[in-house]
Each structure stands twice: as C-alpha cells, then as structure tokens.
Amino acid sequence: GAVVSQHPSRVICKSGTSVxxxxxxxxxxxxxxxxxxxxxxxxxxxxxxxxxxxxxxxxQGVEKDKFLINHASLTLxxxxxxxxxxxxxxxxxxxxxxGFGETQYFGPGTRLLxx
Amino acid sequence: xKEVEQDPGPFNVPEGATVxxxxxxxxxxSQSFFWYRQDCRKExxxxxxxxxxxxxxxxxxxxxxxxxxYISLLIRDSKLSDSATYLCVVNAGTNAGKSTFGDGTTLxxxx
Numbered sequence: 001g002a003v004v005s006q007h008p009s010r011v012i013c014k015s016g017t018s019v020x021x022x023x024x025x026x027x028x029x030x031x032x033x034x035x036x037x038x039x040x041x042x043x044x045x046x047x048x049x050x051x052x053x054x055x056x057x058x059x060q061g062v063e064k065d066k067f068l069i070n071h072a073s074l075t076l077x078x079x080x081x082x083x084x085x086x087x088x089x090x091x092x093x094x095x096x097x098x099g100f101g102e103t104q105y106f107g108p109g110t111r112l113l114x115x
Numbered sequence: 116x117k118e119v120e121q122d123p124g125p126f127n128v129p130e131g132a133t134v135x136x137x138x139x140x141x142x143x144x145s146q147s148f149f150w151y152r153q154d155c156r157k158e159x160x161x162x163x164x165x166x167x168x169x170x171x172x173x174x175x176x177x178x179x180x181x182x183x184x185y186i187s188l189l190i191r192d193s194k195l196s197d198s199a200t201y202l203c204v205v206n207a208g209t210n211a212g213k214s215t216f217g218d219g220t221t222l223x224x225x226x
C-alpha cells in the first residue's frame with residue numbers, strides 16, 4: 001500500500017501566528033507532493049505542487065509568501081501558513097505521488113482553526 | 116467550462132440499487148483517470164483507476180471512452196456504506212503531473 005501521514009491532524013491558533021503542517025509518505029518515495037485546501041461543502045482546491053529539491057509551483061491566487069512550502073526529501077513536505085488569519089481556517093490536505101501521472105495518495109488532512 | 120465536470124447530484128437511492136455516475140473532461144491529451152471517494156470531513160481515498168478496456172472491482176465498474184472524453188462509474192447492489200462523495204480525477208501527464216479534480220457527485224444510500 002501507499003501510506004501518507006499528516007501532522008498535526010487539528011490545530012487551533014491565534015490570529016497572526018504561523019502554523020506548520022507536515023506531510024510524510026511512509027512507505028514510498030514521493031517525487032511530487034500536492035497541497036490542497038477544502039472549505040466546508042466545497043471541492044478540493046489545489047494550492048501548490050511540490051517537487052523534491054525544487055521550488056513549489058503555486059496555483060493562481062495562492063500567495064507563495066503566505067503559504068511556504070518546503071519539499072526537502074522524497075518523503076517529507078511541509079506547508080507553513082504564515083501570519084494566519086481567520087479566513088485561513090480550512091481543511092488542508094496533502095497528497096503524494098511516485099511520479100508523473102501516477103496515483104495520488106492523500107494524507108488524512110489537517111483542520112486549521114484560526115481564532 | 117470546467118476541465119472536469121460531474122453531475123453534483125445528490126443521488127439518493129435505496130439499498131440494493133444500481134447507480135451510475137458520469138464525468139466528462141475537456142483535455143483530449145489526458146492520460147490517467149481515477150475515481151476517488153471522499154467521506155464527510157475525511158480525505159479522498161482512491162477507489163479505482165480507469166482504463167480504456169474498462170475495469171471492475173467487485174460491485175464497482177469503471178469505464179473510459181476517450182473518443183467522447185467521458186468516464187463512468189457504476190455501483191451495483193448499493194450498500195449504506197457507499198454513501199460518500201465520488202470524485203472524478205483526470206491527469207494530463209504534463210504540467211508537473213498535476214491532477215484535475217471534478218467537484219464530486221454525492222451519493223446517499225438509504226435503507
């Protein structure tokens with residue numbers, strides 16, 4: 001199987017703080033990792049695509065300075081929400097893929113609530 | 116027009132019913148196709164890949180029609196546990212391997 005973990009699963013923070021979310025592929029090497037956001041009753045929205053060792057590619061409308069992505073190894077990518085605000089409250093989900101066009105395996109997601 | 120379009124539903128069916136979901140995609144260069152299911156407040160989970168020859172996994176059958184740029188998912192003998200949102204996913208094989216997700220079709224199976 002292909003297992004992807006995320007940590008933390010849930011976080012509550014004050015407005016203005018930064019939150020770091022980790023995404024790990026546990027039993028395979030992930031050439032590419034993706035970060036999504038999903039608001040209640042809405043579809044998944046791709047935020048950025050992250051390839052190991054290179055800069056992330058952000059989707060239009062996603063601020064790269066606010067959502068910092070680091071993909072330092074083939075098993076770990078991190079998303080840091082800097083200076084979080086209440087409107088950043090959402091369900092953040094990562095996925096990992098072995099390569100181009102390969103199946104994406106999703107992490108369990110992180111629920112962020114910014115007060 | 117969206118790159119991947121699905122009928123949002125909701126589909127409300129009784130247990131034991133057969134239900135079919137459709138999905139169309141606009142990029143004729145698309146190469147990989149998948150169905151995922153997402154339960155409420157959970158992450159999407161791969162249900163099955165979709166091949167031109169069609170593929171079946173138990174009560175689930177997926178079909179791909181490249182000429183019509185159309186994908187389908189058939190669920191036979193619906194169970195209560197099939198209630199979820201079903202996501203159609205298309206990958207063009209380019210653009211860094213990014214996949215395009217449909218908005219999902221919601222299925223509720225009732226006793």
